[in-house]
Amino acid sequence: MNLEPMQFWTFFFLLLTFGIYIYIAWRSRVKETKEFYVASQGVPTIANGAAVAADWMSAASFIGMAGLIAFLGSDGSVYLMGWTGGYVLLALLLAPYLRKWGKFTVPEFVGDRYSDTVRVVAAICAIVISFTYVVGQMTGGGVVFARFLGLESHWAVVVAAVVIFFYAVLGGMKGITYTQVAQYTVLIIAYLIPAVAVSQQIGGFPVPQVTYGTILAELDALREEFGLHHFTEAFAGRAGGQLDVFLVTMSLMIGTAGLPHVIIRFYTTKTVRGARFSAFWALFFISLLYLTAPAVGAFTKLNLLQGVQGATGEGDLPAWVEPWAETGHVQVNSDGAIDSVSNVQGAADMYVSPDILVLASPEIGGLPAPIIGLMAAGGMAAALSTAAGLLLVISSSASHDIYYRMISKEKASEKTQMLVGRLAMVGAVLVAIIAGLNPPAFVAQVVAFAFGLAASTFFPILILGIFWKRANAKGAAAGMLTGLIFSASYMIYTLPLFGLEANDHIWGISPEGIGTIGAALNFLVTIVVSNLTRPPSEEVQEMVESIRYPAKQQLEAAGKL
Amino acid sequence: MSDVTHEGSSGTAPPADNSWRQRYWKKNVRLMVVLLAIWFTVSFGFGIILIEPLNNIEILGFPLGLWFAQQGSIYTFVVLILVYALWMDRIDKEFGVDEPKGKG
Numbered sequence: 001m002n003l004e005p006m007q008f009w010t011f012f013f014l015l016l017t018f019g020i021y022i023y024i025a026w027r028s029r030v031k032e033t034k035e036f037y038v039a040s041q042g043v044p045t046i047a048n049g050a051a052v053a054a055d056w057m058s059a060a061s062f063i064g065m066a067g068l069i070a071f072l073g074s075d076g077s078v079y080l081m082g083w084t085g086g087y088v089l090l091a092l093l094l095a096p097y098l099r100k101w102g103k104f105t106v107p108e109f110v111g112d113r114y115s116d117t118v119r120v121v122a123a124i125c126a127i128v129i130s131f132t133y134v135v136g137q138m139t140g141g142g143v144v145f146a147r148f149l150g151l152e153s154h155w156a157v158v159v160a161a162v163v164i165f166f167y168a169v170l171g172g173m174k175g176i177t178y179t180q181v182a183q184y185t186v187l188i189i190a191y192l193i194p195a196v197a198v199s200q201q202i203g204g205f206p207v208p209q210v211t212y213g214t215i216l217a218e219l220d221a222l223r224e225e226f227g228l229h230h231f232t233e234a235f236a237g238r239a240g241g242q243l244d245v246f247l248v249t250m251s252l253m254i255g256t257a258g259l260p261h262v263i264i265r266f267y268t269t270k271t272v273r274g275a276r277f278s279a280f281w282a283l284f285f286i287s288l289l290y291l292t293a294p295a296v297g298a299f300t301k302l303n304l305l306q307g308v309q310g311a312t313g314e315g316d317l318p319a320w321v322e323p324w325a326e327t328g329h330v331q332v333n334s335d336g337a338i339d340s341v342s343n344v345q346g347a348a349d350m351y352v353s354p355d356i357l358v359l360a361s362p363e364i365g366g367l368p369a370p371i372i373g374l375m376a377a378g379g380m381a382a383a384l385s386t387a388a389g390l391l392l393v394i395s396s397s398a399s400h401d402i403y404y405r406m407i408s409k410e411k412a413s414e415k416t417q418m419l420v421g422r423l424a425m426v427g428a429v430l431v432a433i434i435a436g437l438n439p440p441a442f443v444a445q446v447v448a449f450a451f452g453l454a455a456s457t458f459f460p461i462l463i464l465g466i467f468w469k470r471a472n473a474k475g476a477a478a479g480m481l482t483g484l485i486f487s488a489s490y491m492i493y494t495l496p497l498f499g500l501e502a503n504d505h506i507w508g509i510s511p512e513g514i515g516t517i518g519a520a521l522n523f524l525v526t527i528v529v530s531n532l533t534r535p536p537s538e539e540v541q542e543m544v545e546s547i548r549y550p551a552k553q554q555l556e557a558a559g560k561l
Numbered sequence: 562m563s564d565v566t567h568e569g570s571s572g573t574a575p576p577a578d579n580s581w582r583q584r585y586w587k588k589n590v591r592l593m594v595v596l597l598a599i600w601f602t603v604s605f606g607f608g609i610i611l612i613e614p615l616n617n618i619e620i621l622g623f624p625l626g627l628w629f630a631q632q633g634s635i636y637t638f639v640v641l642i643l644v645y646a647l648w649m650d651r652i653d654k655e656f657g658v659d660e661p662k663g664k665g
Contacts, residue, residue: 213622
């Protein structure tokens with residue numbers, strides 16, 4: 001019935017937005033490595049902020065987060081605080097100093113600051129972290145294609161890869177940055193329009209951040225009826241309770257500040273001051289979505305429960321149920337009335353995957369077809385922008401840190417470097433396609449743990465590298481390895497990875513939260529080992545000193561001219 | 562927010578002796594510590610450690626603890642970074658280490 005206009009509008013918005021991205025990419029194609037890796041350090045502050053925001057908000061943020069909050073309730077705050085609070089650490093502790101250092105990649109900083117061994121370990125960590133993350137983006141697009149276009153989700157992987165391929169290989173960081181500005185615009189409009197409409201519809205006031213408070217009491221009553229814990233009840237959504245909520249939030253925060261694809265964005269601004277303001281704009285743009293997400297979660301949940309409440313049989317269910325049931329994301333396990341709803345398959349009369357709540361929210365709220373199409377384009381924009389940023393990290397780690405610095409010993413010509421950079425990007429896209437088509441079974445779980453790994457490897461040695469001159473190469477190498485091995489072991493111990501059996505959580509600490517402890521160990525080991533071994537050279541200590549003052553750059557630049 | 566700076570200030574080089582470095586760094590670190598203390602209090606303090614007692618207070622339908630965990634902390638984060646960026650501008654200018662606009 002309403003399938004036809006919905007498909008039309010989805011195609012319409014997808015083609016329109018893809019056309020815009022490709023046009024921008026063509027306009028900003030590049031010839032030099034400095035443009036390819038850091039967009040010539042000429043990106044205006046607000047544009048950089050929007051690009052960071054698009055880069056940051058992945059398919060998981062756009063498609064998955066509000067759904068998770070709808071089911072977790074109060075404890076959904078771990079994602080809300082965790083994925084925004086990290087920017088405070090980034091802005092105050094890392095971005096300005098790394099920008100002052102003024103190189104191309106994160107491994108480059110630790111390589112110059114510590115040693116070549118640390119550089120290689122960091123490059124490999126950057127590739128592994130980015131890679132697990134990128135596969136999640138490719139599969140996230142698949143949900144959009146399967147439901148709205150009726151196409152195999154494989155097509156999403158192929159189409160996404162072709163579009164990214166086009167602008168990433170052509171334009172490098174410059175092409176990616178300016179397309180991300182466009183993608184941010186698309187995704188935030190797609191997110192806010194339905195949220196505002198539903199807020200008006202339910203609460204009679206178009207600001208979702210305000211109205212969702214007014215429905216909480218009603219939602220709690222309804223949730224009780226369907227056998228769910230109260231939305232407003234703290235520490236009910238996660239088995240580990242308060243300690244676990246604390247550790248997961250901290251782990252996501254410091255993981256955010258340690259993720260290479262986020263840090264790398266602050267290399268692209270014109271000045272140190274620009275890096276500080278970029279961080280502000282980035283979080284401002286991100287907060288527009290993050291402040292809306294819990295409202296979307298609460299509204300959609302209310303609409304959903306009201307829709308199925310009192311339904312007497314399959315024919316009586318709201319119209320949105322059937323098409324989603326065909327894709328397997330919704331299951332109805334009862335012939336009669338629906339008395340319970342869950343996000344765990346087979347646990348209740350009705351199963352709803354948290355992955356679909358946002359995409360389905362316009363339908364559940366009964367909004368018109370163009371808005372549903374826009375939503376699909378927004379989901380794709382979120383997936384594409386994040387995937388492109390990650391692919392750039394993979395290719396720059398491989399071509400710049402490993403090929404240029406380690407294999408060619410900095411002798412390769414500008415032309416060869418560009419060629420290797422583009423080839424590495426081609427390679428990264430191809431690997432992402434293959435992995436996206438046959439996602440390894442454990443990837444979905446590992447994505448969330450990329451944060452734990454970033455937290456326990458990069459964050460401590462970056463902080464110590466900037467703030468403690470005494471930190472040396474041996475300490476950093478030992479610290480990073482300790483953090484990596486500790487966190488990875490706990491994840492393997494508690495999760496059914498590589499065919500091993502999952503064990504119980506120790507003290508209720510979930511594997512997502514272990515990064516906090518891994519980071520603490522990393523700090524400890526780096527400090528102890530550094531103190532027991534020789535301090536870094538005068539030269540390195542002077543470098544650390546110099547990145548504290550924005551002015552040095554001014555003098556250096558003047559000297560060069 | 563505009564990037565416009567004033568041509569006049571760009572020429573001022575830092576003073577010749579290096580004691581300004583320590584004073585500059587101390588100011589920077591002090592600002593950082595204050596802002597991070599607020600960061601921790603609002604998110605981990607109000608949003609996690611004290612969420613249950615705060616939930617007994619209700620404002621516009623929101624239990625206060627829940628509001629801090631899902632809304633208030635994010636508003637605070639945005640403001641903290643803005644304050645940091647603006648304040649550092651002032652410190653930079655005070656010590657004559659602010660950067661000229663555009664390509665140096």
